[in-house]
Amino acid sequence: MSKLLVTGATGNLGRHTLQLLLETVPAERLAGLSRSPERAADLAAQGVDIRQGDYSDFDSLVKAFAGVDKLLLVSAQAFTDRNTQHYKAITAARQAGVKHVIYTSIQRDDELGINQVGVTESDVFTEKTLRASGLTYTILHNPMYLDQIAGYIGTDAYETGVRVPPGEGTMAPALLRDLAAGNVAVLTQDGHENKSYTLNGSEAASYRDIATTLSTIHGKPVPYLPVPVAEFHESYLQKGIPEHVAEFLTAWVAGVGLGSFSKNTDDLEKLIGYRPTSYREFLEQNYPSIAPRTTNESVPST
Structure with missing residues (x-):
């Protein structure tokens, strides 16, 4: 066995x-x-x-x-x-x-x-x-982990906007659970020998797109506010994050805008046999909300 x-x-x-x-x-x-x-x-x-x-x-x-x-x-x-x-x-x-x-x-x-x-x-x-x-x-x-998207855009975007280094590159982050399902597929199935796959969630987005999506979820404008890389790096240091960690995080967040994660494939969906969770779905269900979304019935979205 x-x-x-x-x-x-x-x-x-x-x-x-x-x-x-x-x-x-x-x-x-x-x-x-x-x-x-x-x-x-x-x-x-x-x-x-x-x-x-x-x-x-x-x-x-x-x-x-x-x-x-x-x-x-x-x-x-x-x-x-x-x-x-x-x-x-x-x-x-x-x-x-x-x-x-x-x-x-x-x-x-x-x-x-x-x-x-x-x-x-x-x-x-x-x-x-x-x-x-x-x-x-x-x-x-x-790809970038969808579970950790608040680490890229901050947990207070509804207050401050999406403040990230500039760039129109995109990413299609995926849930850890969906990526783990991809691991399971390769571990338990034949046909993946000596191959390479690029794994993604089901929908790509730039930081500008994410700001637009958050605006829809929040019911109020959430601006996309590009900031210089040095300023973004400094914001980590002001939170007490060590220099080498701040450099690491800044490079990752800036890399998205520069296009490091823009390659988008359906490799993950083919491996797991279902549509991976999209960033829109995840943000709608999980992103910290300061005010409820405006609806016709004035009831917070669930």
């Missing part, structure tokens, strides 16, 4: 993936990797084999990957030595006899040459290493 292992079992994407796998795959076929297995006690209680391992500890990875056929390699955190960690994970997978490695990369536009601080260079390195490893691979280029 083939064994599927998901790394980052206690992180957002890894945990979502294992939870969805449990809906269709017998628990005895599932394993998860965590530096701190006790944090995945709920998954272990459902029968998932939680194995201790650290991307920086090669021997722990070889041991954890034993008996695994397919491995979902969730990328390491930014601001760490991702090149070394990913190289160790791929090498350990090959040594342990893993047949197929699926890597969660980040969407990028190589022609534009925009470097997303903390991830782009290490993603390129990891993808090259994986292709040269002799292992069967699948590369999933992830």
